[in-house]
Amino acid sequence: MSLALTETFERELSLIDVVAKYPEVPRLIIVKIDAQRRGVYYTDRALSVVDPNIHMVSDTTARELFGGRDDENKSLPISLLLRDGTSVIVTPTPLEQNPYLVDLVDGRLALVDNDEVIEFVELWRKPRYYDLKTSSGIPMSQVLSARPQRLSLVLSNYCHFWTDNKGCLYCDSNRDSKKLKKEIGLPRVKPKDISETVREALKEEGRFSTFCITSGSVLAGNELFDKEVDLYIEALQAIGENFTTKKFPSQMVATAFNEKQLRRLYNETGIMSYTSDLEVLHEDKFQWICPGKADNVGYQGWKQRVIRAVDIFGRGNVASGFVGGVELAKPYGFTREDEALRSTLEEAESLAESGVPAFFVVWVPRAGSIFHDQQAPSLDYYVQLALGLHQLRVKYNLTIDFDDYRRCGNHPDTDLSRTL
């Protein structure tokens, strides 16, 4: 571990300290947050029991949006499950950055820190359709990726905000998109490929409980984002061919569309929920961190579009995500965690008042992002953030069913809301 990193972690409260400080927050969720924040390193012993025929491993062809903390594209387990059903979507992290170890202890995989077993874990299981190909010859694993209970379709890793070098500063999706295209030659999937893959996936009963569709932003069209909306409609209609009902449990994580576009999406497809991420809940910092979004729509414009979506999708079916911690990025972020927390929760409350729950992902400074050399805030900060967002949901009687522990698994605050 580098000296600077060692000193930083030594100044912070440890996992044990934070668990003791917040007895109302489940230890398992705190463990999840810390594993996401610090990342994991798989030991050789752990990797010896990973079976690509059974477990989901990053075979370098799956369509996921983001990369890791290093530049490697190794075949590693995609993620972990805790014993309460909580997913831990982890980022492989070099040892020198002080990650948790995933090791083999008494024949079981465990999260280990300082030679202590923190929790035993399980690996995500590979769905059956991963072994099949579409009629056009594309491996179905390259069409849809899977989580423990979710099917995911990433229409495009490429985000057009990067065209003018105005992508979000914490994001590496563009770099990863170029890399995937260059190294693997990911094929462009057609609606028929999508429909066939969904059909096969649904044959495995009990395996999936939701569908998530997302894409990098597409600016083109008569109106801004019209092309992106067209792509979603085409894909969602192909997915919908496989259901007996018009609407099916699903989430769209997309750009902030205007009302006309949202109505088209809702009326012409089976989509049931809409998420559009503000990414950072502060106007000035949004301007700095998300220049493409700021230039094209603006913070207030983005926020209002999300709020208006509640009228179309209904209360409880619209949300906005953000990258928890980037509000503290250097040099223009908050300099104090307490100020960042207060500001973020105030803004989250203004969304909640309008029927929009906000949720966060733990910021991972990824190798391919502009913020690659920065450090996420403390575990204490993230626990307070998760608790604060959950308490807002309680206060405003908001559910987050389409993005919870089972249907997503990437948000510590929505994990807490599974008892709502």
Place this chain on the structure above:
Amino acid sequence: MGIQLSDEVISLLNDLNSNKALATVDETGTPNVVHSDSIHVDDDGNINYLEILETSRTNHNLVRSIWFDRTVSVVVSGADSKSFQIKGIPITVHITGPIFQKHYLDIRKRLGDVDLTGVWVIEPHEVIDENIINRKNEEEAKRPFFRHLDRLAKI
């Protein structure tokens, strides 16, 4: 630490004709009891409970139990007045994977168009024989003061 259930208790829990119930408590300590035919003992000797509803009080209470190490109770009764209460701690919930999918298929075959939210695994920590005759004999042996005198009177 968990204990091993006796063959008698396992047999009763796995008997489809037994009456079985699961008691949990919410965050305020309010109890909640449900009957469930799904309660059974798995190959590891733990008690399994199949939860159909994500939003049931039982499911929410089980989530809090696994998060905060709270005890739950299972009661089973069968023929010949056999009855046991097993106190335990939920240690795992399968929400995905082969065990979940097996039970998903089984419960749908048994109950029709229902869903499954989780297969809860409860580690047994204590077994109490709830057969009233056995309990009475045990109490009278250990605490002989707890009897009415008329029961001992010469008639």
